[in-house]
Amino acid sequence: MKLVGGAALGLATMLVLSSCGSGGAGGGGGDTQAESGGQVTLKMVAADYGDGPGKPNSGATFWKGVTDEFTKANPNIKVDVQVINWNDIDKQVATMVQNGQVPDILQTGDYSGFVKDGLLYKTDEVLSPNVSGDLLQKFAEFGKVDGAAYGIPFVSSARALFYNKDLFEQAGIAEPPKTWDELKAAAEKLKAKGVTQPFGLPLGQEEAQGESFLWMLGNGGGYKDASGKWAINSPQNIETFTYMKGLVDAGLTTPNPGTKDRKTVWEDFGAGKVGMVNGGPMSIPIFDAAGLKNYGVAPIPGKTGPLDTTLGVMDWIMAFNKNGHAAEIKKFFDFFYTGDAAQKISDTYKLLPVTNSGIQKLSGDEKLKPFLDALPNASFYPFQDPKWAEVNPAIKQTIGGAVKDDPAKVLGELQKTAEAAG
Amino acid sequence: MRRLRALEPLAWVGPAIVLIALVVLWPVVEMIRSSFLEISRLGVVRGYNGFANYEKLFAEKDFGDVMVRSVIWVIAVVVLTVLISLALAQLFNQRFPLRKLARWALIAPWAASVLMTAIIFKWMLDPEVGVINQIRVKLGLIDAMGGAAADQLGDAATAMPWLVFVAVFVSVPFTTYALLAGLATIPSDVYEAAKMDGAGRLRTYWSITLPLLRPALTVAALINVMNVFNSFPIIWAMTHGQPGYSTATSTILMYILKGSDIGESAAMSVVNFAMVIVLTVIFLRVSRWNKEVA
Numbered sequence: 001m002k003l004v005g006g007a008a009l010g011l012a013t014m015l016v017l018s019s020c021g022s023g024g025a026g027g028g029g030g031d032t033q034a035e036s037g038g039q040v041t042l043k044m045v046a047a048d049y050g051d052g053p054g055k056p057n058s059g060a061t062f063w064k065g066v067t068d069e070f071t072k073a074n075p076n077i078k079v080d081v082q083v084i085n086w087n088d089i090d091k092q093v094a095t096m097v098q099n100g101q102v103p104d105i106l107q108t109g110d111y112s113g114f115v116k117d118g119l120l121y122k123t124d125e126v127l128s129p130n131v132s133g134d135l136l137q138k139f140a141e142f143g144k145v146d147g148a149a150y151g152i153p154f155v156s157s158a159r160a161l162f163y164n165k166d167l168f169e170q171a172g173i174a175e176p177p178k179t180w181d182e183l184k185a186a187a188e189k190l191k192a193k194g195v196t197q198p199f200g201l202p203l204g205q206e207e208a209q210g211e212s213f214l215w216m217l218g219n220g221g222g223y224k225d226a227s228g229k230w231a232i233n234s235p236q237n238i239e240t241f242t243y244m245k246g247l248v249d250a251g252l253t254t255p256n257p258g259t260k261d262r263k264t265v266w267e268d269f270g271a272g273k274v275g276m277v278n279g280g281p282m283s284i285p286i287f288d289a290a291g292l293k294n295y296g297v298a299p300i301p302g303k304t305g306p307l308d309t310t311l312g313v314m315d316w317i318m319a320f321n322k323n324g325h326a327a328e329i330k331k332f333f334d335f336f337y338t339g340d341a342a343q344k345i346s347d348t349y350k351l352l353p354v355t356n357s358g359i360q361k362l363s364g365d366e367k368l369k370p371f372l373d374a375l376p377n378a379s380f381y382p383f384q385d386p387k388w389a390e391v392n393p394a395i396k397q398t399i400g401g402a403v404k405d406d407p408a409k410v411l412g413e414l415q416k417t418a419e420a421a422g
Numbered sequence: 423m424r425r426l427r428a429l430e431p432l433a434w435v436g437p438a439i440v441l442i443a444l445v446v447l448w449p450v451v452e453m454i455r456s457s458f459l460e461i462s463r464l465g466v467v468r469g470y471n472g473f474a475n476y477e478k479l480f481a482e483k484d485f486g487d488v489m490v491r492s493v494i495w496v497i498a499v500v501v502l503t504v505l506i507s508l509a510l511a512q513l514f515n516q517r518f519p520l521r522k523l524a525r526w527a528l529i530a531p532w533a534a535s536v537l538m539t540a541i542i543f544k545w546m547l548d549p550e551v552g553v554i555n556q557i558r559v560k561l562g563l564i565d566a567m568g569g570a571a572a573d574q575l576g577d578a579a580t581a582m583p584w585l586v587f588v589a590v591f592v593s594v595p596f597t598t599y600a601l602l603a604g605l606a607t608i609p610s611d612v613y614e615a616a617k618m619d620g621a622g623r624l625r626t627y628w629s630i631t632l633p634l635l636r637p638a639l640t641v642a643a644l645i646n647v648m649n650v651f652n653s654f655p656i657i658w659a660m661t662h663g664q665p666g667y668s669t670a671t672s673t674i675l676m677y678i679l680k681g682s683d684i685g686e687s688a689a690m691s692v693v694n695f696a697m698v699i700v701l702t703v704i705f706l707r708v709s710r711w712n713k714e715v716a
Contacts, residue, residue, distance in 0.1 A: 196569060251570065256573050256577060273568060389463045397678060398666045400664065401665060
């Protein structure tokens with residue numbers, strides 16, 4: 001009896017402990033109900049563009065300001081916003097969907113995965129024509145799947161090369177590099193002056209796919225070729241990563257790039273430890289916070305000349321149809337895009353607007369000008385391809401190996417992932 | 423009336439059974455069920471998927487390495503934890519000035535959030551500003567900050583020992599206290615008897631303390647095995663399992679897979695679960711836990 005009891009206890013402990021490990025971080029799903037008196041609460045999930053909870057620029061603070069004002073104008077509609085950081089938002093939303101607790105509104109990095117399963121309202125059901133007409137046409141195009149629009153562009157950003165002018169002056173570099181060889185020469189000069197990371201190269205989990213793409217573009221490569229086929233291990237890309245590997249081996253970059261997140265490298269740039277780094281408007285607040293003032297912004301160097309395109313990233317807002325509420329959502333969206341909320345988000349987080357009127361309002365900002373100019377000719381991730389959802393995490397995890405081990409092999413594995421059954 | 427009486431125990435154990443069924447058994451069933459479903463990355467269930475999730479998982483290039491690493495990780499962390507805790511428990515069982523303070527201090531790593539501890543160690547190991555690297559520079563162990571030599575978390579060969587160190591660091595307090603409690607249950611007359619028989623210190627420890635400590639030792643080690651196998655925050659906060667998957671254990675792989683294929687991730691969870699059971703059974707066999715000691 002003692003034995004049986006003990007065994008049962010052991011098993012129970014084991015079950016408890018091991019099921020802790022796999023439990024999802026769920027909770028907080030949408031208990032949206034129309035309450036008595038016509039009161040409707042919209043449940044919204046949004047990504048955090050700020051520095052996290054408790055910081056003055058946290059997403060929670062931002063959205064509270066927006067929703068308070070909205071509820072003041074529309075007393076019958078309350079909006080509950082749950083802000084989740086970028087690292088966890090996809091997984092938490094997936095848990096909500098799996099448990100049937102979808103929010104009414106979701107603001108995140110991708111919408112296309114929800115379309116196939118018929119979870120979303122079409123754009124015209126939740127957005128007034130005057131608002132959708134104001135959206136940048138090229139961006140709105142990316143919100144369509146099979147001709148019907150589901151994703152509403154929310155904010156965008158573009159990339160450019162940031163360089164530390166003080167360090168450049170000390171190293172005797174007259175102007176920012178335009179080609180890879182100039183970049184290498186500049187990095188060598190910086191290293192000779194004791195700069196620990198002449199070129200900041202974040203190929204770690206946070207955004208390896210972005211840094212990689214910028215380098216691929218510099219050699220006429222990309223994740224897909226011109227015909228729309230996956231081409232991760234194209235000869236151009238292999239050449240690109242071989243060149244990067246040379247920089248890494250010579251100690252001209254961040255050490256072990258495959259383990260470094262962009263935020264860390266941007267903070268290092270802000271602290272004056274990095275000579276040059278690819279960044280966007282959203283890195284400006286990080287540099288400011290670290291106290292770095294004397295930096296310049298230039299087009300990203302390519303193999304033979306500066307890029308004529310850059311990485312554009314668009315984030316999206318979308319509405320789920322499960323709880324009804326189309327009319328209320330429409331009111332909220334119109335409020336967001338026509339009021340000053342959309343502009344406030346650009347100002348607070350240095351993100352670029354997605355509307356013609358928004359771009360006009362910002363055109364006076366000197367620091368943002370290079371990025372606004374780059375937007376019309378931006379290149380995007382192949383995020384509308386359903387395989388991207390599987391390729392992207394694999395890239396984040398492993399592409400750093402291409403500058404450490406054999407580039408052809410690492411890129412070949414990723415190509416295999418992309419070509420595998422979908 | 424008699425029949426009612428017979429049902430009485432149920433009223434007492436019922437709530438516990440319901441609780442266990444709800445928070446333990448049901449998630450396990452759900453987990454196993456999910457592993458046979460096709461679920462999109464965004465959580466939409468698309469139907470039954472047979473063993474496809476498992477086939478895909480076993481075909482992952484890094485799967486074998488990750489499983490082997492998980493086992494090594496568990497053995498390394500648990501063995502080190504238990505050895506250090508045995509010594510510490512012995513020490514804290516002695517009377518010495520400020521013992522109370524020392525015992526309180528030992529609780530600190532346990533009381534602090536594991537995630538916090540891991541992040542603090544990550545900062546201390548930062549190649550540009552980390553305090554551990556500053557000390558290494560001052561000691562002349564490395565030439566300068568910022569280079570590859572200062573970046574110990576960037577390479578699996580140096581990152582893995584640090585991960586093990588942090589895992590041991592957070593496991594030692596609990597284990598020490600469990601063993602300390604065990605030591606307190608050993609009656610002093612056995613020691614007196616041993617002394618009378620002329621047993622030396624080593625002999626006493628080997629033949630008296632350790633055997634009598636075995637129940638506590640078994641429980642402490644077993645809980646550690648399961649805890650360490652499922653340990654997520656340390657590795658995730660310090661390396662994300664990178665470079666590549668070279669510092670990932672099966673729990674980390676499970677989490678990474680969740681970002682691309684939830685069904686496959688569930689399959690990984692089931693494998694993980696099975697591994698814990700297997701490890702536990704092996705452990706109980708080896709430790710002959712149910713053989714009562716004299």
